[in-house]
Amino acid sequence: MKRHLLTPEEKLQILREADPLRPWESLDESRHCVLCERTFTGRQVRISTDRRGRHNVNCPTEDCPSTPREWITPGNPLVDDDAWKDWVRILDELSEPTSTPKLRQKKRAATIAD
Numbered sequence: 001m002k003r004h005l006l007t008p009e010e011k012l013q014i015l016r017e018a019d020p021l022r023p024w025e026s027l028d029e030s031r032h033c034v035l036c037e038r039t040f041t042g043r044q045v046r047i048s049t050d051r052r053g054r055h056n057v058n059c060p061t062e063d064c065p066s067t068p069r070e071w072i073t074p075g076n077p078l079v080d081d082d083a084w085k086d087w088v089r090i091l092d093e094l095s096e097p098t099s100t101p102k103l104r105q106k107k108r109a110a111t112i113a114d
């Protein structure tokens with residue numbers, strides 16, 4: 001099986017498709033991974049192709065499972081402290097699904113009361 005190396009144009013196209021919310025203008029743009037807290041450029045992003053020809057886009061850090069959904073744009077004024085705290089809270093809830101049963105019950109009760 002021949003190995004197809006991606007051209008920079010192909011890589012940029014794949015990044016754009018994988019990250020529609022924060023379109024990449026060029027491979028020199030950087031993103032910050034909220035899971036491993038690393039900042040990297042589009043050139044460093046790991047792109048692998050599965051057997052069906054679909055592209056998997058991952059953080060360049062070895063063993064970091066994050067995808068473009070977990071990346072933010074460094075210096076983006078929309079990402080203020082409150083938004084950042086929200087992110088941290090969401091990630092905490094995702095990583096510890098059993099730690100917040102009371103909070104979930106409260107939310108459900110509030111919905112019924114409405």
Ligand SMILES: [Zn+2]
Pocket residue numbers: 033034035036037038059060061064065066
């Ligand atoms: Zn990462």
